Amino acid sequence: MTCNTFRNSTLLASAAICLSVSASAETLRWASTTDPQTMDPHAVNSAPVLSFLNNIYEGLVRRGQDMSIEPSLAASWEPLEGEDGWRFNLRQGVKFQDGSDFTAEDVMFSYQRASNEAADVRSWFAPVADVRVVDDHTIDFVTKAPNPLFPDSIANFMILDKGWAEANDAALPARDAENYATMNVNGTGAFTLVSRDPGVKTVLAPHAGWWDEAGHNLTEAVFTPIGNSATGLAALLSGEIDFIQPIPLQDVAQVESRDGFKVLEGEETRVIMFGFGHEHEKLLYSSDVSDANPFADPRVRLAAAHAIDVASIDRVLFRGKIEPASQLVPADISGYSEANSSRPDYNPDRAKELLAEAGYPDGFSFGLKCPNDRYINDEAVCRAAASMFAAVGLKAELSTGPVRDYWPQLREDDFDMYLLGWSPGTFDMEHPIRFLMHSQDNDKKLGSWNFGGYSNARVDELLPMIQQEIDPAKRQMMIDEVVKTTQSEVAYIPLYTQPLIWAAKDNVDLTQRADNFFMLRWVTVN
Amino acid sequence: MLTVENLTVKFPSRFGDITAIEDVSLCIQPGEIHGLVGESGAGKSTVGAAIIGLLQTPGYIAEGDLKLGDTDLRALDPGEAHALRGKRISMIFQDPQTSLNPLMTVEDQLIETIQAHENIGTTAARTRAIDLLEEIGITGAAERIKSYPHQFSGGMRQRVVIALALCTNPELIIADEPTTALDVAVQSQVLDLIRTLADTRKIGFILITHDIGVIAQISDSVTVMRRGCVVETGKTAQVLGAPQESYTIGLMDAVPPLDRKLRRFRVPEETHDSDGSVSRAEQWLLQGQQQSEIGLTIDALQVQFPGVRTSLFRRPEPFTALHSVSFEVKPGSILGLVGESGSGKSTLAKAITGLVPPSGGEMKLGGDPLPTGKARGRRHPSRQLIQMVFQDPYSSLNSRHRIGDILSEPLWLYDLVQDKDERRALAADMLDLVGMAPDAIDKYPHQFSGGQRQRIAVARALLARPRFLICDEPTSALDVSIQAEILNLLKDLQEKFGLTILFISHNLAVVRQMADDMVVLRHGRIEEFGPSEVLFETPQASYTQKLLELTPVMPKEWNSA
């Protein structure tokens, strides 16, 4: 490979950088904003951790470049006969990175570990009634009800080596104190951990005994978290890193204008939306309406939807890189309701009419809460939206804050309207229905992110049916009904699908997956 | 050796050049001590600075010739001038506390100076330095040379300064107020040393001072300066003994004699001619005399200050500033309190005014016990009855307040006059009484000279209608002629209003002019207490005798007026 094709500086100093960067031909240096908090695949259910660890650990199933489910540690699976659940036929001859064999006992152990109270990922196993080891390479997951999506939902359920974990006193995920698995790994995946300096640098190397054919040509991969996006961009442009995810979208032009770099753009699966305090009796932050909650009226909610000019948000704030959203998942997610793919148009006059019909011809003021460090341009979008609301008489008192105290505020019902982004963990429409549309029900663990308390009996009724329906057509019909209902009631105002923007040197070939996971096994450095 | 001819120094300012000294001519021979005397602002220090080439920027020599031997000092470039400094001309400053670098040992400073002008090894330089120190009276110099300046007492430190000026064998030393900061005894030693050096080493000295006693004692010749000009110059005995100029005559008249008590000083122009009518302020003060003259008795007063704690386990030794001091200020009299620095004079004043709590003994004001320290409430009558005039007129008046506000404050505070306008009128009258123009009332303190400020301070004290006045070195910061005026004023007021005064001073001659009785204080103990005339004529304590002996005086016949 050449030292640098993007800059022909004759300076010694810059040459030195290049030498250090390209000391080993197939080293990939990459950066992202957040460091994975832990190397334990069951301790934390967060995207940075799962994304990173998917390079080291593997699940029974995995997602391909197009997000489709494909066999991984399970070579195949089929529904159980006579009871609800799935049988997984495990792949033979798979070895962990320390050389020990992969068996059904490891899956069993990992299941117990991941479904333990100390694990943050245990919600994945809520439908599971029992797990049985059939033989060394067969394991049954018995579910409480028919669950056609179960294999899809455990793509991030990663398998640890039982013997290794027990020998190192890491049989359970670390909850308040660290254990061996926090800093050490033993997976079956394509890469293994060479060294880790949390928050500074993590080095990976290929796992020589990986069962699958390596689609990459790396000998080493070095990860550095860079929190400040400007610094990250500078690091890429100066050649110190080969790849960064994400870059700010306003810098896309800058990267593209330079030789030797490329920008990878795509749509994430995350839909950004506004939510309402449906069940609130009155507005919390209003200076003119104190005894009622206008947002309880669907006409007001629809007026708010008509007030938003997504096209302008796209043009100015996102430079044409977002897709307007009509429902809570983007189009390529399973269960997407094609039948309900239109969203309320930008129509301020109609909005004013609706407000007048609802009895608020002059509008009213209310509190709009937004995070300022969670989603791309979250604060700017809210400011723009507030300005658009104001144009139809909806005077938003905007309050933005870091996500660390944003969630508590939402949980405490401290809002009139709020911004939320949702990425379906299972890549299926059922996920947002379960978390965002079903009535809040702590016992059944449903509607846990339905902060506004939207409640529709028919939706509640349909959710279990959707979850259990095996026939795709019937299932889609039910989903269409849910989407139609929630659209007509304007349960949420879906705004757009968040874009995914990565940048890399020209000589790096990689795959951008819609879940924002970066998979080293598809990287080639030329 | 040194000839100064028609020297004029100017300081450019935004109002054009200000002439600091004009047309000054001097001539100094080897071994001669030439006194340069004058009141503040006379330009004496500027002459010294011009000769050694250290005029404060942006001052410059506008005219005149400066010659040291054959060297034309004005023709030197900065490098040559700097090389000449120390080598041929050196200088001694007023305050030995500040003129030595506190961070370097005496040895370093001496060796550095010697080596700056001579190509000489460090060992040789050290030997020379030690010899020099021994010569000027520092015993055990070989050890003490290793010390830092702060480890020497004031007099010893001034000797070190002299050694530094001397170590390069200069032809001329300019001594700028070399003894002003020193006590009488030390002053005498330093003056003797200068005399000896002039005689033995044939060094010419320019002795700049405001103290005519000092000049009289050691200088061979003298130049009297005033406002940048030479008034009179010549042999000391001739200029001071038989002054020709009226200014010099007035100056000599203002010098308080040690050997007798004058009723009043003869002041050239009496600043305030009283037309005989009784002013309103005077009337007001006299009205306040319901209480008759008041005395102060001090019995076994002891003051201790806590020492600095240096150990976790030992309580620090307290420092005793006053050891069981007892004396009495008779009603309507003036008691003089003399002592050298550190004798406890000021502590005593602070104890009486309540600033410092005594650890033992008691005080009585006019027969009533006087509460001490914090026990004395803000509203205690003594707060009004006892007033104080401070040493430094530049610091005793709040520079941010107008004179009117300063003077009205006691009237308001003690609720003596309720009406604001009346207070103002009375303050103006009081200014008149102390010899100031009443229009001063709208001005700020910095617009007045030291003497005028001291008058204002006296006026402020009077406006409290006090019966007992403490004057803590009220004239030591003033020029002699001003001192004479203030002393006259105090005498007049005391007589007129029957005040009782505690007059604190280090200057025996001044005390003699003022005091009826006298206390001599030393290291916090009373050496002697008695009627002042008796004490001056037949001192009993050896300490008092020594003090009287060492105070520089003019030959009797000079001060014949």
Next chain:
Amino acid sequence: MKEFLKRSEGVWLFIHSPAAILAALVALLTFIGAAFAPWIASVNPYDLGSFSLFDGLLPPVWQEGANPKFLLGTDDQGRDMVSSILYGARLSLIIGLSAMVIATVLGVGLGLAAGYYGGRFDAVVMRIADIQLALPAILTALLIDGIARGVLPADMQQDLRIAVLTLAIALSLWVNFARTARASTFVQMQKEYVQAAIIMGQRPIRVMFVHILPNILGPLLVIMTVDLASAILLEATLSFLGIGLPADSPSLGTLIRIGMQFMLSGEWWILWIPTLFLVALVVSINILGDFLRDVFNPRLR
């Protein structure tokens, strides 16, 4: 006459210092612009209805594609940069000035009292000052912000963001005042006019504030200007770290924080115009501080 000359010394020095004149001019114009922002600015950037995203990212008039309505262009929300800067300067100055005033009152009060009473009280005040110094400004800001969030009702928090930020900045600045006031008070306590006042039986409050305070104002005035500059910068830094003001009521610091995103994107004006403005303002205030220092301390001339 002498009085006049003494007074006019500052004036004389001033008219002979081009830097001071220029700085005063910049500061004065900023103050006027900030004070009259609601009347000068074409739009009110706090009024969400007064601007539109449609006008977003327009360049300054001298660049191609500009709209003459927006002299210095618009930001990503379509806000007029000129108006934003005027309002931003207004907010920055309100915060800076109030923080400075609070810090002065608090610091000078404590410093004066510590210097006056000395002893144990002094020791306590100085320990508190140590604690404050050991808590960096950002932490103080977090602390105050957090307490306000815990104590104040929710609907007041947003309105009080400015007050909270101001208080946080003030708290991290007061120590400087306290130390200076204390040291100066120690010096003044040795002066005879103070002793005279105490001997006369004046109330400590009067001695401190009527007698001592006017005499220590000089150095305090210098610190006040320097700290006004630091307060404005500190506000900018806190905004950068995300504990400053919300983006819908932008101060200069917030404008710069927002502008940072556009550093490389070609919309240079969103970052550099507010930055230049801030630098000009802070430099001017600092130059005036220097000038005051020279006036009060002739030895530095």
Next chain:
Amino acid sequence: MVYFIFKRLAQSVFVMLAVAFLAFSLFRFVGDPVSQMTGVETSVEDQERLREDLGLNDPFVLQFARFTGNLLQGDFGFSYRTRQPVAEMIVTRIPATLELGIVALLISLFVGIPTGVYTALRPRGFVTQTILMTTLIGVSIPTFVIGIMLIFLFGVQLGWLPTFGRGGTVQLGGWESSLFTVDGWRALILPALTLGVYQLTLTMRLVRAEMMEVMRSDYIRFATARGVPMGRLYFRHALANTLVPVITIVGLQFGGVIAFSIVTESVFQWPGMGLLFLESIRFVDIPVMGVYLVVIAFFFVLVNLIVDLLYVAIDPRLRIKDVS
């Protein structure tokens, strides 16, 4: 002397305890650690259980007592975010911050003192005015803007220096140092410069002011009158006497430098304590924040103690008793 140090230590402990208390009292308000520790799919019930396990539902005083008690026993707890021992996390980050702070300080001293002396001796020169104005502008630009500007100028456009991180480091008995490799030094230059600009200006102005004062003192005039060579006069006599106030302020500021390195570290992705602290705030990592604050307070009191001892070393008046 021993008593003096003892007294300072007692004061230091008090200050640190007070800082710990203040710091701890703010944690309740920073946010909810549990919502940061768990994923979106975690049930409310599981969150509540975690909250209980961490003792977050206990009364504030109890939480503080537990924190201080553990601290005094040397138990610094575990990070909520990474589950690592806090002591280890902080200790591994200390070298980076200290090296950055000290190099910034050294830059400020080695540039600030000479320029301060120069500008004091030639107060009216053109060069002096230029230096004064440049540094004034330097301190008027927010640190984060300076940092990013430097990165893009030297890192991207010129390509001379790295844009982030510490570069090559060497392990020296647990102390990870970047001072022993060329690479490390290259990485250090920009952040240290960014952090040092303010400090430099302060030092320079302070030296200048003090120097101008000292140059008028009697002992300098006396030394001039004795013909002491100019170089010696300026440096041995004048500069030495300006050091006491300079050390006071520089010492006081060093605590601030360490704390303010938060901004610099965040801009340069410098793996020091400040960066760790910022991450901890984001994740409401209470144990890390608490220990960080106590460590900062410790550095502050330590620096103050060193400053006091330096006084004694410099000024013989404090070292040797006055005999007179």
